[in-house]
Structures are given as C-alpha cells and as structure tokens.
Amino acid sequence: xxxxxxxxxxxxxxxxxxxxxxxxxxxxxxxxxxxxxxxxxxxxxxxxxxxxxxxxxxxxxxxxxxxxxxxxxxxxxxxxxxxxxxxxxxxxxxxxxxxxxxxxxxxxxxxxxxxxxxxxxxxxxxxxxxxxxxxxxxxxxxxxxxxxxxxxxxxxxxxxxxxxxxxxxxxxxxxxxxxxxxxxxxxxxxxxxxxxxxxxxxxxxxxxxxxxxxxxxxxxxxxxx
Numbered sequence: 001x002x003x004x005x006x007x008x009x010x011x012x013x014x015x016x017x018x019x020x021x022x023x024x025x026x027x028x029x030x031x032x033x034x035x036x037x038x039x040x041x042x043x044x045x046x047x048x049x050x051x052x053x054x055x056x057x058x059x060x061x062x063x064x065x066x067x068x069x070x071x072x073x074x075x076x077x078x079x080x081x082x083x084x085x086x087x088x089x090x091x092x093x094x095x096x097x098x099x100x101x102x103x104x105x106x107x108x109x110x111x112x113x114x115x116x117x118x119x120x121x122x123x124x125x126x127x128x129x130x131x132x133x134x135x136x137x138x139x140x141x142x143x144x145x146x147x148x149x150x151x152x153x154x155x156x157x158x159x160x161x162x163x164x165x166x167x168x169x170x171x172x173x174x175x176x177x178x179x180x181x182x183x184x185x186x187x188x189x190x191x192x193x194x195x196x197x198x199x200x201x202x203x204x205x206x207x208x209x210x211x212x213x214x215x216x217x218x219x220x221x222x223x224x225x
Contacts, residue, residue: 022209025165029158032087037150039103047193049087049155051168052203053080077202084176084199085155091192101196104175107146147174153198165208172201 018024032049034042056074091097153173156164176199183192 022159025157026160029160029162031156031158033152033154033156035152036104036107038107038146039100042097042100044089044092044097047088047090050085051155052083052085052200054078055080079203082199083201084197085153085170085173086179086195086197088193088195091194098178098194101175101178101194104147104151105178108144144174148172148201153200163208167206168203169206170198170200170203173198174200 030049032046055078057076057078058072058074060070061073062070089097149172151173153170154167155169156167159165175196177197179195179197181193181195
C-alpha cells in the first residue's frame with residue numbers, strides 16, 4: 001500500500017496532515033553540546049549552527065561505459081564540499097567563550113608562552129609546542145589526535161517540550177578555524193560574536209522515532225483520523 005500524497009486543496013487539510021505527523025521542526029529549537037577533555041565543557045547557547053551536507057565521491061565507469069556518457073560509481077562518503085560545521089556564539093564580557101576555542105586549537109602547534117610569547121622576554125619568539133595536559137603529561141608539538149581524539153560535538157534538535165527528537169554527532173571533531181570578525185564604533189547596539197568552523201572525519205545521526213515503512217505510516221495516519 002502506498003501513502004497518498006498530501007491533499008493541498010485547502011490549508012486546513014495541509015495542517016491536519018502535518019499535525020498527524022507530530023508537526024514541523026522549529027529551526028530555532030536546538031542545542032549544541034561541545035566537550036573537549038583537555039579544555040572542558042562549553043555550556044553556552046549558540047546563535048546559529050549549520051548542518052553538513054551529504055554526498056558521494058564518484059569515479060566514471062569507463063570499463064562498461066556505452067557511448068560518451070559513462071555512469072558515475074560511488075566509492076566513498078563525502079559531505080557536500082568541506083566536512084565542517086559552522087557555529088556562531090555570543091561572547092561573554094570575560095571572553096571565556098573565545099578562550100575555550102583558543103585553548104582547543106592550542107592542543108596542536110601552540111605558541112609556548114614561557115618560551116616566546118611574553119612581552120620583553122629575551123627568548124626566541126614563536127616556539128611551537130603543545131602545553132602539558134591536565135594529567136601532568138609532558139608537552140609535545142601536538143598532533144591531529146590531540147585535537148580530535150577526546151572531543152565530542154553533538155547537535156540536538158528539540159520539540160516544544162524540550163525533548164530531543166534528532167541529533168547529529170561528529171566523529172573525531174576538531175576546531176579548524178576561528179573565523180575573522182570585525183568590531184567598530186558603528187556597532188554600538190551590537191554584541192560581540194564568534195564564528196568557528198569545526199571539522200570532522202564522519203558523522204552519525206540518531207532519531208527518537210525510527211523510519212517506518214509505507215504500510216506502517218499509513219496505519220499511523222489512519223489511527224489518528
């Protein structure tokens with residue numbers, strides 16, 4: 001049995017169909033969980049966040065191609081360009097939000113403040129090193145794993161009762177960029193913001209309601225009549 005198309009002959013019919021499927025997701029009802037073991041938990045509401053795209057990297061099927069229009073064969077997952085998530089947050093007056101992301105990036109190729117970042121120090125400037133971690137480990141120059149191995153980023157979408165309905169969790173996330181921003185005298189009524197780009201290896205999703213087949217969906221709609 002197939003699911004009939006929505007009857008759009010009237011706005012009442014459209015609303016009735018939507019309400020039987022628990023309504024529509026509000027774009028502003030979301031939360032972002034960001035945790036990095038060596039830095040801490042970012043408990044701060046973002047203004048906006050982007051979701052990555054999804055596609056395939058392909059190669060042309062030259063072996064079995066007929067004519068000049070070979071089909072493309074998927075060979076691996078891709079994410080619609082750059083695999084990253086953009087997030088914009090307001091900045092508190094103590095700049096703890098900015099410092100959170102600065103500390104995250106400093107897990108790899110940081111400037112050692114004891115070696116060359118203190119004004120007036122008679123030492124070489126710009127020494128790159130990884131700061132000692134909280135467990136007392138010896139600092140090193142850092143690595144990709146230092147940025148991503150102990151980090152969790154989860155984007156969760158909520159219903160009107162603040163229940164999580166769907167989430168996207170990044171696999172091996174790391175902070176790839178703090179986007180440049182501009183401040184000026186013409187922004188008297190604005191508050192400061194920060195936009196960051198979080199890259200990742202893969203992502204996985206979770207849904208409170210599993211996908212159902214056409215027959216099951218038709219039965220659900222019928223029960224709500």
